[in-house]
């Protein structure tokens with residue numbers, strides 16, 4: 584973004600702004616994750632699997648976890664393939680939302 | 687979907703290393719991986735710089751990291767879960783490293799296990815080494831089939847490259863098991879022709895004479911590199927530049943192609959053509 588709404592070198596101005604935005608989002612997450620660290624994810628995964636296994640049989644390979652960090656909210660999406668008795672496999676999707684800044 | 691070839695994947699491991707820090711290893715690893723993926727080789731680029739994760743930023747996937755190389759080594763996640771697929775090229779994947787742990791989290795057995803699993807799925811496995819010649823750098827090179835030694839035309843960088851070439855010839859699995867050397871080639875980066883012309887910077891000839899290994903390519907100092915890193919784009923996927931042409935040519939040579947030196951430089955074709963021998 585330019586202070587004047589225009590710039591003689593828009594491309595260059597834009598890439599520096601992009602760099603700053605990317606860093607601010609990333610560092611906000613890295614700092615807030617702090618001591619909990621991104622390492623809670625393996626534990627979270629194990630816990631979720633344990634809960635689901637109380638009700639049905641699933642394999643570890645059938646769990647897919649995606650993360651998308653944004654400036655206000657991040658989304659953590661956990662997809663677990665559940666073997667169904669029918670010919671088709673059904674997929675249960677459990678999108679968990681966490682507010683940025685909570686670690 | 688990935689265009690999986692009918693034949694088995696090539697499973698070639700290439701380490702991008704240098705000794706000295708900040709010479710352009712991560713930039714080069716991202717560029718080389720993306721250039722290979724553009725040519726339809728299924729490629730993964732791995733960050734070996736544990737604790738100083740940066741490859742994810744250069745590749746533009748820093749917001750999507752969930753699990754990493756260390757989680758996989760320690761059995762906390764499956765390889766499949768830690769691999770991140772590039773959003774631009776469906777043949778390109780990245781295996782990020784941990785930002786919170788240290789180099790001791792890497793074990794030789796763990797690295798070997800992950801690399802073996804990757805070899806079954808990928809044509810090229812590009813390892814972005816940390817700086818230095820300690821544990822992290824040694825593990826990054828240990829299982830390599832080939833090495834790209836990134837060098838700036840500057841005394842400490844060339845000296846460190848020489849040291850790294852020594853390690854590649856002795857402290858790698860190939861050197862230990864088969865008595866065969868890892869094929870090493872030098873990639874000269876951040877070359878500033880004006881300073882060479884002014885006699886302030888060593889020429890490529892000078893560097894090659896000292897290191898006595900084949901030249902893979904020459905990447906000029908270029909403002910396009912900073913721009914690409916700002917936006918998280920491997921340089922060869924961004925707008926064409928002297929640097930991206932340099933990387934494309936280097937990758938062509940990596941694949942054994944004969945490269946018209948005109949493609950990397952518009953000026954002084956004669957100057958470059960005599961530096962590159964016919965590919966082996």
Ligand SMILES: Nc1ncnc2c1ncn2[C@@H]1O[C@H](COP(=O)(O)OP(=O)(O)OP(=O)(O)O)[C@@H](O)[C@H]1O
Pocket residue numbers: 704706707708709710711712713714735815816817875876877905906907908909911912915929
């Ligand atoms: N050809 C080039 N022209 C201009 N700048 C470059 C070029 N290559 C690399 N750089 C810049 O040099 C800096 C270091 O690059 P990079 O991170 O790739 O080095 P590195 O060897 O991986 O560093 P480290 O040893 O810390 O891992 C970055 O700011 C990068 O943008």
Ligand SMILES: [Mg+2]
Pocket residue numbers: 711712713735740814815816
């Ligand atoms: Mg690096």
